[in-house]
Amino acid sequence: MQLEHKMSNIYESAATTLGLFNSPCLTKVELRVACKGISDRDALSKPDPCGVLKMQSHGQWFEVDRTEVIRSSISPVFSKVFTVDYYFEEVQRLRFELHDISSNHNGLKEADFLGAMECTLGQVNARDGRVTAEELSGNDDYVELAFSAKKLDDKDFFSKSDPFLEIFRVNDDGTASLVHRTETIMNNLSPVWKSFKVSLNTLCSGDHERELKCTVWDWDSNGKHDFIGEFQTTFKEMKAAMDGKQIQWECINPKYQVKKKNYRNSGMVILTMCKIIKMHSFLDYIMGGCQIQFTVAIDFTASNGDPRNSCSLHYIHPYQPNEYLKALIAVGEICQDYDSDKMFPAFGFGAQIPPDFKVSIQGVVEAYQNCLPKIQLYGPTNIAPIIQKVADSASEEMHTKEAMEYFILLILTDGVITDMADTREAIVHASHLPMSVIIVGIGNADFSDMQMLDGDDGILRSPKGEPVLRDIVQFVPFHNFKHASPAALAKSVLAEVPNQVVDYYNGKGIKLISLQPNQSAVTYSV
CATH class of the missing domain: 2.60.40.150 (C2 domain)
Incomplete structure (x- = not known):
């Protein structure tokens, strides 16, 4: 009965999170992009175009995905297919950007901007053009x-x-x-x-x-x-x-x-x-026994400012939580529902908090608030050790018989990383493991390094040139959601996790653990 109850809670949480109940019917569409007659800004050579798809949420543009780079072409036909959810009752704004990416660089920052067009997904579905849409059938294999x-x-x-x-x-x-x-x-x-x-x-x-x-x-x-x-x-x-x-x-x-x-x-x-x-969905794995192991790491470096000062990012206001707490609660409250014991390891950069190591989300919040008056903030901002520590646990799990635990590391930090080379190495290593890394940038610092780790600006590589096996890092600056609901932040932060879980288990060919009939009956009840 205990297992059945846990699985029922996990399923209901997953269904609620993914909007399966009390939500409109979901349709997925594929978008294909082709261009014709791109302006050639370089008289000596043709552009090397790359297409970027962005969608608007809460007034901000967020990158969804990007195409491959096609060399020396003014009329590229991209093979990359964008898959997006389509809601008839919503205005879903799209922005397609073209960038000229030279052979020496893969990042958009060093690329030449060629142009952009904006439209809605409804317009794409209703009209003929260089962007085409097609509804997907139900076969996910x-x-x-x-x-x-x-x-x-x-x-x-x-x-x-x-x-x-x-x-x-x-x-x-x-x-x-x-x-x-x-x-x-x-x-x-x-x-x-x-x-x-x-x-x-x-x-x-x-x-x-x-x-x-x-x-x-x-x-x-x-x-x-x-x-x-x-x-x-x-x-x-x-x-x-x-x-x-x-x-x-x-x-x-x-x-x-x-x-x-x-x-x-x-x-x-x-x-x-x-x-x-055979491709299984995120819910298939959750229902098949996959447990999410959630770990929190909080930045206690001096760049956050003295917690006793109201200007500090760690300042505890008597009437409202600071950005660290808002991000922790928004993400942690969702992740805890996929963990059977709802107890998490919690770390500070350079110090482990609290002493008993594993606590609930509320326990992390209380430990965070209690420890601030007792510690002195310092540097450097080294995040490779915490990534490696969680990776070690994921590696041990990968070699167990069931291998059905997936690790999510939430890093809350205020900016500049001081061990970038080691961090890149740790992420490339972790990309082979059942693990995802979520980084939330607190404050208004320069987050360019964090965005590079995300892999949205080109493939992340180790200092030796080894590429990540799969994209496991999601970076979100908190200031983009300062005036949005906690649910909006959590949705953005966790958006890529289901696909990352599916990509890992499908890629490894790990079979699902079948539920017993009586467990299944309880699990699927609403």
Whole structure:
């Protein structure tokens, strides 16, 4: 009975948090972006455009995601697909930005701003344009595909072709939507492309017999790629490769087929792997026994100011909580509902608080208020040790039989990190573990370092150049929500966590723990 009650509470909390009860029917749509005739500001070269999608919330623009960078193109067709929730009864404002990102930099700060357009999601759904929307079906499964080719036509005079493969889904109206673009294999007529994962919704709209058009190109640095050939197939045909067989298609250039009498093909394209991956949702994992282990770390460095001074970020006002407390309570009250004992480790930078280590959210609040008069604030602001400490716990959990605990570290800090290199190293290491890091910036300091850790401004790498396996850091400056409700802050801070949980467990192929029938009955009651 105790387990059933806990699981029921956890499910109800999850459902409430995600708006499953007393909420409008949710529709997901995919947005695809293409551009035409981008202004070329550099007379010597074409731009390397990257598209950024932002959505407006409480009057502020927040980045949702961004496309890949397409080199040397004034009319890019991006393969990246944006997936957003659509609510008919809400005005959902979108902003699409274009940035020219040079090959030497991946961040938007050093990129040239090319332009932007604003609209609503309703306008995109209702009109034709360079941004297209399509409603998703209910199939959330993914498929992993791996392609290679052999004996492709040589399009270069002084070297071999540099081939890449594009896969398009043919829509009901006859148009084609780009599903995936592989990497380019340089100087190779028999390339082996990296495997990739794509949802069945994106690949074929859940219709296994929908036509797929595949084209092979020879990459050129000026953006004028040479056409090698094409072929048509369906996912139903691809599925034959699930039995370990290899399927191959002739790569045909229609012009050569007409002009050349003895023309056979421009090479062969081979599907070497096709594997369907069952994707589970965040609630599937919560219902399957996943426990959230929540840890809090609070910045007690001198830059916060003397807590006895009313200007201090740690000042305890008699009638209202300071920003540290507001952020702690807003996020902690949601996370506690996914933890069976609702007890959390709590740390201060340089000192552990309180002495008994694990307390409830209210216990953290009380310990925080009680310790301020007794400590002297100092530096430096080193956050790598606390990330590594939680990562050690996550690593131990990962090697257990069940491996169904996921760790969330909430760091509340007022600004500049003094161990950036070690922090980057710790985050890259943690990206392989069942762990997410949430950073809330308190006050009005320079948070540029924090935004870099978020990974929204390019892929975060360790000092040695190793990239993160997955994006696990979410940074939110508190001042953006100073006049908003606690729920708005919590929603922004925790928005990426469900996907991060799903990405980790699905990526590891960890199976769910099945609930007993009587537990399930209690769990799903409302």
